[in-house]
Amino acid sequence: MTNLLQTERLIIRSWIPERDAEQAFVIYNDPEVTHFLGKSSRVTSIESQRQRLIEGIERMHQRNNGTGSWAIVEKESTTIVGTIILKQLPDKDGLPTQDYEVGWHLRRASWGKGYATEAGQVMLNYGFSVLNLPVIYAVVKPENHASIRVTQRLGMKPIGRTNKYYGIELLLFQLDAPVKIEESSS
Ligand SMILES: CC(C)(COP(=O)(O)OP(=O)(O)OC[C@H]1O[C@@H](n2cnc3c(N)ncnc32)[C@H](O)[C@@H]1OP(=O)(O)O)[C@@H](O)C(=O)NCCC(=O)NCCS
Known part of the structure; x- marks a missing residue:
């Protein structure tokens, strides 16, 4: 098992399909969770959930650029409480663009x-400091107020509506990489 990152309360680690499918199913079988994620995100059996985790890991290996989707584990209970994502935004045909989203x-x-705020913060830091991304975006359906609040807590700047990604109209939020202070040689 590879831990990617950790925070005070959370561990961000790779998914382990054989072990994690049941806990992932709790997330993605819940219509309240998938409400804003699109119909295809709802999973209806543990076996199809396991298959999705396997496919996600395969895509991560193919991209091999440090991006992907990871399990968020609560340290106190060792329970998987969610997913955190950092990856290229897809265009309307599902092809990856040069823009990255959290x-x-x-x-x-x-x-x-x-x-979400705690995991989002450490993922943004990883994107800027390890992957050297100059800017990271978030896209949110206009009615998804809980997610919009997360972007605000993370200090992401609202840019307005866009049709560039996923083939639908979404609100776009942006965070620029922090300015690097070069060490003076004198
Ligand atoms: C979007 C989603 C992740 C937001 O979850 P959330 O729990 O509201 O977000 P956070 O993890 O940032 O938690 C913030 C809440 O916890 C509270 N909180 C408690 N302890 C906190 C702490 N230590 N730090 C920050 N917030 C804390 C905040 O007050 C806040 O509550 P409020 O919104 O009533 O003010 C969640 O609604 C979800 O999974 N939705 C379904 C999937 C989805 O739509 N994802 C987004 C797609 S764009």
């Missing part, structure tokens, strides 16, 4: 604890 999905029982 995204968050939490199981219903773990909303309201600040976990």
Whole structure:
């Protein structure tokens, strides 16, 4: 098992399909969670959930650029409480663009604890400092107020509406990489 990152309360690690499918199913079988994620995100069996985790890991290996989707584990309980994503935004045909997005999905029982903000913060830091991305975006459906609040807590700047990604109209939020202070040689 590879831990990618950690925060005070959370571990961000790779998915392990054989072990994690049941806990991932709790997230993606819940219509409240998938409401804003599109019909195809709802999973209806543990076996298809396992298959999705396997396919996600295969795509990560193919891209091999440090981007992907990881499990968010609550340290205290060792329970998987959600997913955190950092990957290229797809265009209307599903092809990757040169723009990167951060995204968050939490199981219903773990909303309201600040976990999306905590995981989002460390993922943004990883994108800027490890992947050297100059800018990271988030795209949110206009009615998804909980997710819009997460972008605000993360200090992301609202840019307006866009049709560039996923073939639908979404609100776009942007965060620029922090300015690097070069060490003076004198
Ligand atoms: C979007 C989603 C992740 C937001 O979850 P959330 O729990 O509201 O977001 P956070 O983890 O940032 O938690 C913030 C809440 O926890 C509270 N909180 C408690 N302890 C906190 C702490 N230590 N730090 C920050 N916030 C804390 C905040 O007050 C806030 O509540 P409020 O919105 O009533 O003010 C969640 O609604 C979800 O999974 N939705 C379904 C999937 C989805 O739509 N994803 C987004 C697609 S764009």
